[in-house]
Amino acid sequence: xxxxxxxxxxxxxxxxxxxxxxxxxxxxxxxxxxxxxxxxxxxxxxxxxxxxxxxxxxxxxxxxxxxxxxxxxxxxxxxxxxxxxxxxxxxxxxxxxxxxxxxxxxxxxxxxxxxxxxxxxxxxxxxxxxxxxxxxxxxxxxxxxxxxxxxxxxxxx
Amino acid sequence: xxxxxxxxxxxxxxxxxxxxxxxxxxxxxxxxxxxxxxxxxxxxxxxxxxxxxxxxxxxxxxxxxxxxxxxxxxxxxxxxxxxxxxxxxxxxxxxxxxxxxxxxxxxxxxxxxxxxxxxxxxxxxxxxxxxxxxxxxxxxxxxxxxxxxxxxxxxxxxxxxxxxxxxxxxxxxxxxxxxxxxxxxxxxxxxxxxxxxxxxxxxxxxxxxxxxxxxxxxxxxxxxxxxxxxxxxxxxxxxxxxxxxxxxxxxxxxxxxxxxxxxxxxxxxxxxxxxxxxxxxxxxxxxxxxxxxxxxxxxxxxxxxxxxxxxxxxxxxxxxxxxxxxxxxxxxxxxxxxxxxxxxxxxxxxxxxxxxxxxxxxxxxxxxxxxxxxxxxxxxxxxxxxxxxxxxxxxxxxxxxxxxxxxxxxxxxxxxxxxxxxxxxxxxxxxxxxxxxxxxxxxxxxxxxxxxxxxxxxxxxxxxxxxxxxxxxxxxxxxxxxxxxxxxxxxxxxxxxxxxxxxxxxxxxxxxxxxxxxxxxxxxxxxxxxxxxxxxxxxxxxxxxxxxxxxxxxxxxxxxxxxxxxxxxxxxxxxxxxxxxxxxxxxx
Numbered sequence: 001x002x003x004x005x006x007x008x009x010x011x012x013x014x015x016x017x018x019x020x021x022x023x024x025x026x027x028x029x030x031x032x033x034x035x036x037x038x039x040x041x042x043x044x045x046x047x048x049x050x051x052x053x054x055x056x057x058x059x060x061x062x063x064x065x066x067x068x069x070x071x072x073x074x075x076x077x078x079x080x081x082x083x084x085x086x087x088x089x090x091x092x093x094x095x096x097x098x099x100x101x102x103x104x105x106x107x108x109x110x111x112x113x114x115x116x117x118x119x120x121x122x123x124x125x126x127x128x129x130x131x132x133x134x135x136x137x138x139x140x141x142x143x144x145x146x147x148x149x150x151x152x153x154x155x156x157x
Numbered sequence: 158x159x160x161x162x163x164x165x166x167x168x169x170x171x172x173x174x175x176x177x178x179x180x181x182x183x184x185x186x187x188x189x190x191x192x193x194x195x196x197x198x199x200x201x202x203x204x205x206x207x208x209x210x211x212x213x214x215x216x217x218x219x220x221x222x223x224x225x226x227x228x229x230x231x232x233x234x235x236x237x238x239x240x241x242x243x244x245x246x247x248x249x250x251x252x253x254x255x256x257x258x259x260x261x262x263x264x265x266x267x268x269x270x271x272x273x274x275x276x277x278x279x280x281x282x283x284x285x286x287x288x289x290x291x292x293x294x295x296x297x298x299x300x301x302x303x304x305x306x307x308x309x310x311x312x313x314x315x316x317x318x319x320x321x322x323x324x325x326x327x328x329x330x331x332x333x334x335x336x337x338x339x340x341x342x343x344x345x346x347x348x349x350x351x352x353x354x355x356x357x358x359x360x361x362x363x364x365x366x367x368x369x370x371x372x373x374x375x376x377x378x379x380x381x382x383x384x385x386x387x388x389x390x391x392x393x394x395x396x397x398x399x400x401x402x403x404x405x406x407x408x409x410x411x412x413x414x415x416x417x418x419x420x421x422x423x424x425x426x427x428x429x430x431x432x433x434x435x436x437x438x439x440x441x442x443x444x445x446x447x448x449x450x451x452x453x454x455x456x457x458x459x460x461x462x463x464x465x466x467x468x469x470x471x472x473x474x475x476x477x478x479x480x481x482x483x484x485x486x487x488x489x490x491x492x493x494x495x496x497x498x499x500x501x502x503x504x505x506x507x508x509x510x511x512x513x514x515x516x517x518x519x520x521x522x523x524x525x526x527x528x529x530x531x532x533x534x535x536x537x538x539x540x541x542x543x544x545x546x547x548x549x550x551x552x553x554x555x556x557x558x559x560x561x562x563x564x565x566x567x568x569x570x571x572x573x574x575x576x577x578x579x580x581x582x583x584x585x586x587x588x589x590x591x592x593x594x595x596x597x598x599x600x601x602x603x604x605x606x607x608x609x610x611x612x613x614x615x616x617x618x619x620x621x622x623x624x625x626x627x628x629x630x631x632x633x634x635x636x637x638x639x640x641x642x643x644x645x646x647x648x649x650x651x652x653x654x655x656x657x658x659x660x661x662x663x664x665x666x667x668x669x670x671x672x673x674x675x676x677x678x679x680x681x682x683x684x685x686x687x688x689x690x691x692x693x694x695x696x697x698x699x700x701x702x703x704x705x706x707x708x709x710x711x712x713x714x715x716x717x718x719x720x721x722x723x724x725x726x727x728x729x730x731x732x733x734x735x736x737x738x739x740x741x742x743x744x745x
Contacts, residue, residue, distance in 0.1 A: 069403040
């Protein structure tokens, strides 16, 4: 059903978190930035936008579960309302896990030939956090949407 | 059973029975058994269609006792709202009087005394008499029986027959449509088999394939909705199974299926039923939980009625949110909800609702149901009826933090495993045993009968234990209902702690003491746990000690013979003065 139409809009996927199933539970550690690919959410956003402002927009729709069934593989879908014409299209969609050490989960680059700006992947979330989608528009502006995803050990009924 | 005239007036008042009418019809009854079904069942019939609603039977096909909670604490923004009401606050909210039959069913107050007066609750033979009465009154073709799930699990009988006995009970009651939660803990294959046996339909719009190598990847696993014609109207019923099954229960039972609230597809089905299928009424048959369904009604447009379940709330009056009418019918077979709907010109014009208490001493048993129950129990009677011991004080399950029956189970585990700490689950199903009464093996199964009953013993660091407690607290006390999972706090043996429910995530719990000493973040503790997945987070699992919780508990009670549980909570609530706070208040 929706999957088929959504697959059509696939762009190029880079640098997603490794999908290793592990037991995840709420970590209370403050984020420590040490590794070569690790950066704070602020610097990750700056690296994408070059310092330009990002506006939260209803044009960007981000779909993720309220509570992750498995923090190692959380399905995230992003679609951006756009005519995808030469003059007005989405150039890129970025997915960020704001509290992961490796913040940037996916960078998807699009052209008008994609027809529609929609993309789905699975991200690994180390703890309860906001997932952020940033859309880079052809006019040079940046639009965003975010959703909080709860990662829990669970266990009530 | 003798009941004084005064008691009878209470019953009459509770049931809305007009005394003059009774006086005119017959000599004033002085005994409970002189009150007829008609008196109990007084109902201001409306329209042509009736939906009968049950939820969270938890496999209790026999009458039982079930005491409602005396502590039901929530995030401050939800305090005293439907779903978080108990005791006096409950009575005030719904405009009820104490010491009546309804108050006995709906609250914990004077439970022991009233239990001796009014007797047991539920049982399929009594439910069936009620259902038959409504079908006779309304015409069988105008009535639907809808079941919000958590039906196949919760007793020894359900466990021993892998749900089959309970499906037979549903077929006997005439369940037309159901959704699920604990049903799934029998595993995917068994669920399919049981659905085959069920005469009614099993629907769910919020379960899809999750295995990218399977044919059903991102496809629905069950029919998302059904359209039933009753009383000349088209009723569209959408199914919503428990959204967090794969988080709250072991994932292996539903490997390859993905759950979730899926409010976007829910909205799509509501619109489709209205615009394409041209139904006259849209019903959501739900196992979301009462609080979550109030949020669903805020976010999804066009649902006429939500028949909720999961959180076990009795709600004598409907809760209306954005024009959507939400009802929920308690648990354990205590109630049947009757919803009459007046449909005119393809729209809902009006409705009438009553939550009918299934008072087993008032409503006669249907003989066919008695025979069915007896035949289903016969093969297990010898095991189930064993008297393990006698309890001095009442044993019950429901409470946000602590319950006497869970304390008894934790004592059993600590005794058997010699652990520092034991964790038992904050499920909302179980049973109640009155003070002075015998505890049977059946009662132990009522509290523990699950398909993953093992008690695991392993090691955990102090800091990890603290984090786990905070994590569980955030699921129970989240200010956003959509992030709650609808259970109560895990019960702890060997531990006391303070909690500030309204504090931010990760900062609610303080002053954790293990066997009287402060929890040391760096120390390794010996922990026992059942009914969750805590063992996966621990290390050095001691496999030799692993045993089912019902064996451990039964063995301990046999040894004790006389059980004396204090009932004093091991949890100190810092930001509320009492267990049943009023709306916008920290006190009762």
